[in-house]
Amino acid sequence: MTFSSKLIEKAVEAFATLPGIGRKTALRLVLHLLKQDKLVTEQFAAALVSMREGIRDCRICHNLADEELCQICADQRRDRSLVCVVESIRDLMAIEDTGQYRGLYHVLGGIISPIEGIGPGELNIDSLTERVQEGSIKEVIMAISPTIEGETTVYYISKKLQESGVLVSAIARGVAFGGDLEYADELTLGRSIVARIPYGR
Amino acid sequence: MTFSSKLIEKAVEAFATLPGIGRKTALRLVLHLLKQDKLVTEQFAAALVSMREGIRDCRICHNLADEELCQICADQRRDRSLVCVVESIRDLMAIEDTGQYRGLYHVLGGIISPIEGIGPGELNIDSLTERVQEGSIKEVIMAISPTIEGETTVYYISKKLQESGVLVSAIARGVAFGGDLEYADELTLGRSIVARIPYGR
Numbered sequence: 491m492t493f494s495s496k497l498i499e500k501a502v503e504a505f506a507t508l509p510g511i512g513r514k515t516a517l518r519l520v521l522h523l524l525k526q527d528k529l530v531t532e533q534f535a536a537a538l539v540s541m542r543e544g545i546r547d548c549r550i551c552h553n554l555a556d557e558e559l560c561q562i563c564a565d566q567r568r569d570r571s572l573v574c575v576v577e578s579i580r581d582l583m584a585i586e587d588t589g590q591y592r593g594l595y596h597v598l599g600g601i602i603s604p605i606e607g608i609g610p611g612e613l614n615i616d617s618l619t620e621r622v623q624e625g626s627i628k629e630v631i632m633a634i635s636p637t638i639e640g641e642t643t644v645y646y647i648s649k650k651l652q653e654s655g656v657l658v659s660a661i662a663r664g665v666a667f668g669g670d671l672e673y674a675d676e677l678t679l680g681r682s683i684v685a686r687i688p689y690g691r
Numbered sequence: 692m693t694f695s696s697k698l699i700e701k702a703v704e705a706f707a708t709l710p711g712i713g714r715k716t717a718l719r720l721v722l723h724l725l726k727q728d729k730l731v732t733e734q735f736a737a738a739l740v741s742m743r744e745g746i747r748d749c750r751i752c753h754n755l756a757d758e759e760l761c762q763i764c765a766d767q768r769r770d771r772s773l774v775c776v777v778e779s780i781r782d783l784m785a786i787e788d789t790g791q792y793r794g795l796y797h798v799l800g801g802i803i804s805p806i807e808g809i810g811p812g813e814l815n816i817d818s819l820t821e822r823v824q825e826g827s828i829k830e831v832i833m834a835i836s837p838t839i840e841g842e843t844t845v846y847y848i849s850k851k852l853q854e855s856g857v858l859v860s861a862i863a864r865g866v867a868f869g870g871d872l873e874y875a876d877e878l879t880l881g882r883s884i885v886a887r888i889p890y891g892r
Binding site: 491492493494495496497498501507509511515517521523524530533534539543545579582586587 | 692694696698704705708712716718729733734740741754762780781783
């Protein structure tokens, strides 16, 4: 791609460093900004900079926060006896989007993965055990992806929480709603039979 | 999508105003920036702002320019007797990418389109006739898409340039390289037979 402007070239390269944005898409975005008023670009840049500078780690649950506490931890209407442990902020948002959960969260910031060199020390596990030791939490729900690394992480955390006596649960696994039994994988289908639920519950 | 942070929400909405970027992609981009150093976001924002504030319209050809003249018009090694008329900066870049053209350009900024309410007055046509009247231009190459609007624009401009006596040419049309004759449209195939070229040229 031949640029006849250094300013355009730098802006295209800036966009192209973002994941999933190639140079052709980057050029389209730059030409779009050029068609708009200068103010649009200024406001766009300002929104990103103030987000990046202002965003904090929630002191309690490690969710993204604008203040010392995130909006969820600060919300007094939420059930403070329930903590849902998630791998990432994306998973937290996915659960929030269901509208089915009214407790608090704890964001691990990853899962134990010896291959990627992520041990328990890299994750927010100590702060979870400290929260549980304070005594007001009755149940810790493990909402971790059912992969080998996920299962390892769940096992490690449940062992850590064992002596506190808190109830540790895991999200239900089974055939997805609208899923076709024929196409469900063997492991999921097998578990869904073993962990069957009385009809009507 | 439920956000627990106003800062994140604003940044996601900023990205989502860009063409082809939905809210899910926008969130992915924001989370990517959060994983990087603050400096990355600052430099990204600065590149966009200085591009938008600094970019100018080349005084001669209306290409994007960092200075009064674009890099192409300022380049003394280019053939100043040839002017290639293009609809947009994207088309100019596409021709530059071929590496086959060493003349100058003239960016119209659109084509005549009564449906979209774009008349000759909205396009950079007067500045083209002025350039031609100065006398140093020998040939004007019309590199406009062969659509009805494009043909109208080419006809209008060639009429305007008629009295100056400058040679007006149009880019060759025919079957694309690597194209299969069987799948070429009738009009293109028909014209490519009528406008056949002596073999070896």
